Amino acid sequence: MATVTRTAKDYRTSAAAWWCPGCGDFGVLRALQEAAAKLNLAPENVVLVAGIGCSGKIGDYFRSYSIHTVHGRTMPVATGIKLANRNLTVIAAGGDGDGYGIGLNHFIHAVRRNIDITYIVMDNHIYGLTKGQFSPTSQQGFKTTSSPAGTADRPVKPLQLALSAGVTYLAQAFSAYPDHMAEIIAEAIQHKGFSLVNCISPCVTYNKVNTYDFYKEHLVNLDEDPDYDPRNYDLAVETVRKYDELVIGRIYVNDTQPSYQDLLPGYSKEPLVNAKLDYEPEHWQQILQEFA
Amino acid sequence: MRNELTWVVGGQQGEGIDTTGEILASALNRLGYFIYGYRTFGSRIKGGHTNYRIRIAQRPVYGIAPRIDVLIAFDQDSINRLAGEMAPGGLIIFNGKAGRAKLPPGAGDVRLVEVPMLDIARELGNPIMKNMVGVGVSAALLGLRPEDIEPVLDDRFRGKGGNLVAANKEALRRGYEAARSALGDTADVLHLEPGDRRRRYLMTGDEAAAFGALAAGCRLVAAYPITPASEIMHWMVKKLPQYGGVVVQAEDEIAAISTVVGAGYAGVRAMTATSGPGFSLMQEVLGYAGMIEAPCVIINVQRAGPSTGMPTKHEQSDLFEMVMGSHGDLPRIVLAPVSIEDCFYAAVEAFNLADRYQTPVIVALDLALGLGKQTVEDIDFSRVKIDRGQIALPDDLNWDGGDFKRYRFTESGVSPRSLPGMPGGLHLATGLEHDETGHITEDRTNRVRMMQKRLRKFADIKDVEAVRYEGPENPHVLLIGWGASYGALREARERLEAEGISTGHAHVRLLAPFPADEVNRLLSRATHVFVAENNALSQLAALIRQHADAADKRRLRTINKYDGTLFLPAEIVEPVLESITPVGVTAKEVG
Numbered sequence: 001m002a003t004v005t006r007t008a009k010d011y012r013t014s015a016a017a018w019w020c021p022g023c024g025d026f027g028v029l030r031a032l033q034e035a036a037a038k039l040n041l042a043p044e045n046v047v048l049v050a051g052i053g054c055s056g057k058i059g060d061y062f063r064s065y066s067i068h069t070v071h072g073r074t075m076p077v078a079t080g081i082k083l084a085n086r087n088l089t090v091i092a093a094g095g096d097g098d099g100y101g102i103g104l105n106h107f108i109h110a111v112r113r114n115i116d117i118t119y120i121v122m123d124n125h126i127y128g129l130t131k132g133q134f135s136p137t138s139q140q141g142f143k144t145t146s147s148p149a150g151t152a153d154r155p156v157k158p159l160q161l162a163l164s165a166g167v168t169y170l171a172q173a174f175s176a177y178p179d180h181m182a183e184i185i186a187e188a189i190q191h192k193g194f195s196l197v198n199c200i201s202p203c204v205t206y207n208k209v210n211t212y213d214f215y216k217e218h219l220v221n222l223d224e225d226p227d228y229d230p231r232n233y234d235l236a237v238e239t240v241r242k243y244d245e246l247v248i249g250r251i252y253v254n255d256t257q258p259s260y261q262d263l264l265p266g267y268s269k270e271p272l273v274n275a276k277l278d279y280e281p282e283h284w285q286q287i288l289q290e291f292a
Numbered sequence: 293m294r295n296e297l298t299w300v301v302g303g304q305q306g307e308g309i310d311t312t313g314e315i316l317a318s319a320l321n322r323l324g325y326f327i328y329g330y331r332t333f334g335s336r337i338k339g340g341h342t343n344y345r346i347r348i349a350q351r352p353v354y355g356i357a358p359r360i361d362v363l364i365a366f367d368q369d370s371i372n373r374l375a376g377e378m379a380p381g382g383l384i385i386f387n388g389k390a391g392r393a394k395l396p397p398g399a400g401d402v403r404l405v406e407v408p409m410l411d412i413a414r415e416l417g418n419p420i421m422k423n424m425v426g427v428g429v430s431a432a433l434l435g436l437r438p439e440d441i442e443p444v445l446d447d448r449f450r451g452k453g454g455n456l457v458a459a460n461k462e463a464l465r466r467g468y469e470a471a472r473s474a475l476g477d478t479a480d481v482l483h484l485e486p487g488d489r490r491r492r493y494l495m496t497g498d499e500a501a502a503f504g505a506l507a508a509g510c511r512l513v514a515a516y517p518i519t520p521a522s523e524i525m526h527w528m529v530k531k532l533p534q535y536g537g538v539v540v541q542a543e544d545e546i547a548a549i550s551t552v553v554g555a556g557y558a559g560v561r562a563m564t565a566t567s568g569p570g571f572s573l574m575q576e577v578l579g580y581a582g583m584i585e586a587p588c589v590i591i592n593v594q595r596a597g598p599s600t601g602m603p604t605k606h607e608q609s610d611l612f613e614m615v616m617g618s619h620g621d622l623p624r625i626v627l628a629p630v631s632i633e634d635c636f637y638a639a640v641e642a643f644n645l646a647d648r649y650q651t652p653v654i655v656a657l658d659l660a661l662g663l664g665k666q667t668v669e670d671i672d673f674s675r676v677k678i679d680r681g682q683i684a685l686p687d688d689l690n691w692d693g694g695d696f697k698r699y700r701f702t703e704s705g706v707s708p709r710s711l712p713g714m715p716g717g718l719h720l721a722t723g724l725e726h727d728e729t730g731h732i733t734e735d736r737t738n739r740v741r742m743m744q745k746r747l748r749k750f751a752d753i754k755d756v757e758a759v760r761y762e763g764p765e766n767p768h769v770l771l772i773g774w775g776a777s778y779g780a781l782r783e784a785r786e787r788l789e790a791e792g793i794s795t796g797h798a799h800v801r802l803l804a805p806f807p808a809d810e811v812n813r814l815l816s817r818a819t820h821v822f823v824a825e826n827n828a829l830s831q832l833a834a835l836i837r838q839h840a841d842a843a844d845k846r847r848l849r850t851i852n853k854y855d856g857t858l859f860l861p862a863e864i865v866e867p868v869l870e871s872i873t874p875v876g877v878t879a880k881e882v883g
Contacts, residue, residue: 013695014695015731042715043718044712044713044714044715044716044717044718045712045713047558047712049554059720059722060720060722060731060732063718064718065712065713065717065718065719066718066719066720066721066730067554067557067584067720067721067722068720068721068722068723068724069550069580069723070550070576070577070580070723073546073547073550073577075547076514076542076546076547076548076550076551076554077550077551077553077554077557078554079540079547079551079554080512080514080550080551080552080553080554080555080556080557080558080562081554081555081557081558081712083512083538083540083551083555083560084512084554084555084556084557084558084559084560084562085558085559085560085711085712085713087713088558088712088713105543105544105547106543106546106547106550109542109543109547264533264538265533266532266533266534266535266536266537266538267533267536267537267538268536268537270536271713272511272512272536272537272538272555272560273558273559273560273711273713275509275511275535275536275537275560276535277508277509277511277561277678278509278678279507281673281674281676284503284507284671284673284676285673287503287506287531288493288503288670288671288673291493291494291495291499291668292321292322292491292492292493292494
C-alpha cells in the first residue's frame with residue numbers, strides 16, 4: 001500500500017467557521033490541523049469530542065469523526081469512546097466555561113483516571129456565545145455583562161488543579177503562536193495517558209483585558225528556558241504559581257504512569273467494539289447454575 | 293403440613309439478618325420450593341430495624357403474602373413491628389431468656405417461644421453465629437433437617453478460611469436441637485410438605501437484568517452507586533472482565549450516562565443503572581442520545597421519591613419522568629418488565645431495540661423487582677438473539693471523502709450509522725439540529741423533516757410484548773398495573789374470580805411508545821376498570837387516559853399505594869368489591 005502523506009488541508013471540512021474575525025479559536029483549529037498532519041492521523045481514526053460554546057464549534061470545522069456533546073460533558077463522552085475503541089485517537093476540545101465551569105467535576109476525574117485522551121481547552125476567560133459573562137477563569141473584579149461592578153469570584157487555576165489531580169501531560173500554548181501550539185498538541189496526542197493543553201485563545205469581542213497584547217507581554221515560554229525540566233513535578237508546581245499560570249510550553253510530563261485502560265482488570269487489549277457478543281445457550285446455562 | 297407459609301427474620305441492621313434470610317432461601321430453593329424473598333431495610337448500615345421475609349410455596353409465587361406464620365425475632369422491636377402481621381396460630385421465636393419478650397396488645401392468637409440463640413452462639417465462641425442458630429431453629433420449625441441446609445453452608449463458607457464451615461454447621465445443629473427441645477412436636481403444624489427437589493434458580497431482578505444485559509452483549513457499564521440499583525453494577529463488575537468488558541464507576545450519574553452514550557456512539561453495547569435521583573440527573577443526556585441517535589440502555593430501579601424520598605422503599609413514581617422526561621420532543625422506548633424473570637428478557641430486548649431504533653431505551657424496574665428475590669424455573673437462552681440494527685456496510689459509506697449522510701432521510705426514520713474507525717463514515721454528531729450529514733442547520737424545512745424522521749422510528753415497533761394479559765375475553769372487572777405489582781394483581785384476580793366475578797389482569801410492559809390500540813381494546817371489553825399503582829398521582833392511569841377513548845377515560849378508577857410497601861392482594865380486592873357492588877357504583881373513586 002502506498003503511504004499517504006497528509007497535510008493540514010486534509011483535516012478541513014466544507015463548513016465555514018463563524019468565529020469572530022481575530023478569534024483565538026482560529027489559531028487553535030489551525031494548530032490542531034497541523035498537529036494531525038504532523039502525525040499523519042487517518043481522519044477516520046480520530047474522534048474530536050467538542051463541548052458547547054464558541055469553541056465547541058471546532059467539531060464542525062475539523063475533519064474527523066466529530067461528536068459535539070452537551071455542555072460540560074466532553075470528558076465522560078470521550079472516556080466512553082476511548083474505552084469502546086482503544087485504537088482511536090480521542091481528542092476533546094472545549095472552552096473554559098465548558099471545562100472549568102459546568103464540566104470541572106468531570107475534568108478532575110478524567111485527569112486522575114489518566115484515561116488516554118487529549119484535552120484541548122480554548123481558554124478565553126469569558127463566556128462568548130452567551131454574550132460576555134465572566135467565566136470561571138476570569139480574574140477577580142472583572143467587569144462583564146453579569147458582573148457590572150466586577151466579579152467577586154476568584155478564578156479557577158486550571159494548571160494547578162491539573163497538577164494536583166495528578167495530570168501526566170500538561171502544557172499551555174497561545175493562539176498567536178500556532179506553530180508552537182501544533183508542536184505541543186502533536187506531542188500531547190502521542191502521550192500515553194491524559195494530556196491537557198490549555199490554549200490561551202483570546203476573545204476579541206468581549207474580553208478587553210486578556211488580549212493578545214496582554215499575553216504577548218506577560219507569557220513566559222518554558223520551552224525556551226534551558227533550566228526548566230518538565231519532568232520535575234515540584235518545579236512545575238512552583239513555576240505555575242510563580243508566574244500565576246502565565247506560562248507556555250511543556251509544564252509537566254510524566255511517562256511512567258500507566259493509563260486507565262491499562263489498569264482495568266480484564267479489559268480487552270483489542271478494541272472493545274470488536275468483542276465477541278454471541279455465545280451459545282450452553283454458555284449462559286453455566287452462569288445460570290450460579291443461581292441454583 | 294403446609295404447602296405455603298411465610299417466614300420472617302427481624303433484627304438490627306448489620307447483625308447478619310440478610311445472611312440468615314439468604315441462606316434459608318437458598319436451601320429452600322434447592323429443596324424445590326418456590327420462593328419470593330423481600331427485604332425491608334433502612335438507609336443505614338448499622339442499627340435500625342431490618343427484616344427478611346420469605347414466602348415459601350409449592351407453586352410459583354410473585355409477591356409477598358399478607359400474614360406471617362413464623363417470625364424469628366432477634367429483638368423486641370421486631371416483635372413490636374411485626375406481631376400485627378402474624379397469622380392466627382403463628383409462632384414467634386424470640387432470641388432470649390424466658391419471660392423477657394412481650395407481645396404487644398392485640399397480637400391475637402400468636403405463640404411466643406424463647407430460644408437463647410445469642411447465648412448458644414456465644415457458647416460456640418462467635419456471637420455473630422446467632423444467625424446460623426436462627427437458621428437451625430427455622431429448619432426445625434419448617435420440618436427440615438440440618439442436612440438440608442448444610443450444602444448451602446459448604447458453598448457459602450468454603451474457602452473463607454479457618455473452620456468456618458464446621459463452625460456454622462455446629463451452630464445450625466445447635467439451633468435445630470434447641471428448637472426441637474423447646475417446641476417438641478407442637479410446631480409440626482408449620483412443617484412444610486416436602487419440596488420436589490427440582491433444580492430451579494433464585495435471583496433478584498437486579499441480577500436478572502444484569503444477566504440479561506451481559507447475554508445481550510453489553511460490554512460497558514458506567515454507573516454511580518445508588519440504592520436500589522448498585523447490585524446491577526456489582527454483578528457486572530464480577531462478570532465483564534471475563535468478556536474483555538469494563539465497568540466504570542463514574543463520578544456522578546451525568547458522567548455515567550455520558551460515558552454510556554460515548555461508548556454506544558462508538559459501537560459498544562453499553563448501559564447505566566440508576567434510581568430516581570440519578571435518573572433525574574441523566575435527563576439532559578437522555579435527550580442528547582435521542583438527538584444524535586446513539587443507542588443506550590438505562591435501567592431505572594425506582595424507589596420512593598420525590599427527591600431523596602425513601603431510598604430503601606418501593607415505589608413506581610418515575611413513570612412520568614421516564615416517559616416524558618428531558619426537554620423537547622424526545623423519542624425513547626420504555627420497557628417495564630413484569631416479573632423478576634422478565635427483567636432478564638427485557639434487558640435483552642432493550643439492547644436490541646436501542647440498536648434497531650438508535651435511541652435510548654429505559655428499562656423500568658422498581659425496588660421490589662430489583663431487590664426482591666424470586667424462583668425462576670428456567671431461562672430460555674434461545675430467545676437471546678443479538679440484532680445490532682443498521683450499522684453501515686462498506687457500500688453505504690462515502691468513499692469520495694465527502695460527508696457521510698449519517699442522518700439520511702429514510703422511510704423508517706432509521707439511518708445506517710457509521711462507527712468511528714470506518715473510513716468513509718466521517719460525520720458530525722451533534723445535539724444541535726442538523727441536516728442529513730450532521731451539519732448544524734436551523735432551516736425550517738429540514739427541521740420538520742428531521743423531527744419527523746426521529747419520531748416515526750417506532751411506527752413499526754412490533755415483536756415486543758406490550759401488554760401481558762391474563763383473563764377472559766370480556767371481563768366484568770379489568771385490573772391494570774405495571775412492574776412489581778404483578779403478583780398482587782394476579783392474586784387479586786384469582787380471588788375475584790373465586791368470588792364469581794369475571795376478572796382480567798393487564799400488565800403494561802411497554803410504556804413508550806404507548807400501546808394505545810392494545811390497551812383501548814382491553815378497556816372497551818371490560819365493564820369496570822381499575823388501575824393499581826404504587827404512586828400518588830396515578831401516573832399509569834394518566835398515561836392511559838392520554839391515549840384512551842373519551843368514554844373509557846371516565847371509567848378508569850385508580851387504586852394507589854405510596855407508603856413504601858408493596859400491594860397486598862386484599863388491597864386490590866377490597867376496593868374493587870366495594871366499588872362494583874350496587875351501592876358503590878356511584879362513580880366512587882377509590883384510593
